[in-house]
Amino acid sequence: MGGALSGIFKGWGGGGAKSAIGLSIGSSSIKLIELKKGKSGWKLLHFGMVALPQDCIVNREIVNPVAVTESLKTLLSQVKLQSRQVCISLSGNSVILKRMQLEVPNMKELQDQVFWEAEQYLPFDVSEVVMDYQLLSKGKDGNADVLLIAVKRTILDSYMACVEDAGLEPGVVDLDFFALQNAFEANYPLQAGESAVVVDIGATAMKLVVVKDGVPVFTKDSALGGQNLTAEIQKHLRVSFADAEALKTGAGGAVPQEVSDLMNVMSENLGREIKRTLDFYMASSSGAPITYVILAGGAAKIPGLSRAVEDAVQLPTQVMNPFNAVSYDPAIFTQEYVNSIGPIAAVPVGLALRAGMGK
Ligand SMILES: Nc1ncnc2c1ncn2[C@@H]1O[C@H](COP(=O)(O)OP(=O)(O)OP(=O)(O)O)[C@@H](O)[C@H]1O
Ligand SMILES: [Mg+2]
Structure with a gap:
């Protein structure tokens, strides 16, 4: 896996277990x-998911930790894991990423310098966040291109607490952005200089990352997600x-025309949002074309x-299959099942690969 960023907090690295879990x-x-x-590489042992009661997590903050822990326990009773260590x-x-260009006279002091200068970049007091950084590149003249990662401590603690209360060990904490990058890079090798979105x-959210040469050169988190479509269906069909x-997942049979019209509107909205974001990225960077x-x-x-996305952004677009590079036993998982979980499994696969680094 090329150039994946380290997790924010490295509680354990590699570990003895041969399995790797993404949560x-x-x-x-x-x-x-x-x-x-x-x-011959990574193999799928288990995949499981459990729905959360509505409004347990609002704006990506856990507002009902008991329900989250109970749901996680239910999931663990269904999926018999071989290990307890997970990457979340x-x-x-509550996640802040900032590219920083620094003059670093002494690379040994890079971390101190990054954390010292972080203060002016953060909307929170440094005492309220947990920080990490990644050195993206360094010049001969002592310049360094650094990605600062800061996470609000209270949010981090609330996620860790739910995971621990369910009996798991949250060893590495990563970001959805980096998990996506990891899953993508493992499955879709890019040529040097090429970049992809x-x-x-x-x-409830759209997380976008532009990946180039193993680096997440641009990220954007927008509040647009599948629930916007659910809300439209509720409103128009009074359900x-x-x-x-x-209705939208087809669980109730064929998708009615009204629902499929609303899906098209949603797809166009998502296409426009992605286009806006990429226009902003292109205008603010001298980056290679995507x-x-x-x-x-x-x-x-x-x-x-x-x-719809392809039409909006005028770039070839496809849905990720995170199992291109992960094998599975067809006697346990049918091709149809693996295809159906593919897009949903992208972040979990990226997290498992992160957990498995060094194994
Ligand atoms: N077949 C489908 N067609 C359309 N939408 C679907 C389908 N299957 C799932 N969804 C939608 O995908 C969304 C859930 O996706 P996902 O599990 O990736 O979200 P999440 O990780 O829970 O949320 P977030 O990442 O925003 O915090 C829901 O809005 C759900 O209705
Ligand atoms: Mg998600």
Whole structure:
């Protein structure tokens, strides 16, 4: 895996267990994946997900920790993991990423200098955040290009507490952005100088990362997700949240025309949002042109979304298959099942690969 960023906090590295677990606590559901390292690479051992009751997580903050822990325990009773150590991720407003250009007279003091200068870049007091950084490149003249990562401590603690209360060890904490990058790079090798956009569209948020030469050169978190579509379906068809969800996922049979019209409107909105974001990126960077767009997250399953995004941004667009580089036993998992979980499993796979680094 090329150039993936380290996790924010390295509680354990590698570890003895041969399996690696990614745990994604999303706004609508918790996803868990366990991979095992074999001679020919990573293999899928387990995948499971459990829906969260509504409004347990609001703006990516856990407002009902008891329900999150209980849901996670339910999931753990269904999926018999081989290990307890998991890699989790955060996203949202409590996560701050800043590119910093620094003059670093002595590289040994890089961390001190980054954390010292971080203060002026952060909207929070440094005492309220946990920080990490990644050195992206360094010049001969003592200049360094650094990515500062800061996470609000209270948010981090609330996620860790739920995971621990469910009996797991949250060893590495990553970001959704980096997990997407990891899953993408493992499955879609880029040529040198090429860049791609990876977009996860979840229930309440869209997380976009531009990846180039192993570096997340641009990231954006927007509050647009599948629940906007659910809300539109509820409003127009006068149905409950659960019925609207069933209608859009096809769980209740064929998708009615009204729903599919609303899906098209949603797809166009998402396409426009991605286009706006990429226009901003292109205007603010001298970066290489983007080669293609990869979509992930549950809302990437909206029929016709790839086409709408492709039309909006004028770039080839496809839905991520994070299992290109992960094998599985067809006697346990059917191809159909693996295809159906693909986009939803992107972040969990990225997290598991992060957990498995060095194994
Ligand atoms: N087949 C489908 N068609 C359309 N939408 C779908 C389909 N399957 C799932 N979704 C939608 O995907 C969303 C859930 O995606 P995902 O599990 O990636 O979100 P999350 O991780 O819980 O949320 P977030 O990342 O925003 O915190 C829901 O809004 C759900 O309705
Ligand atoms: Mg998610």
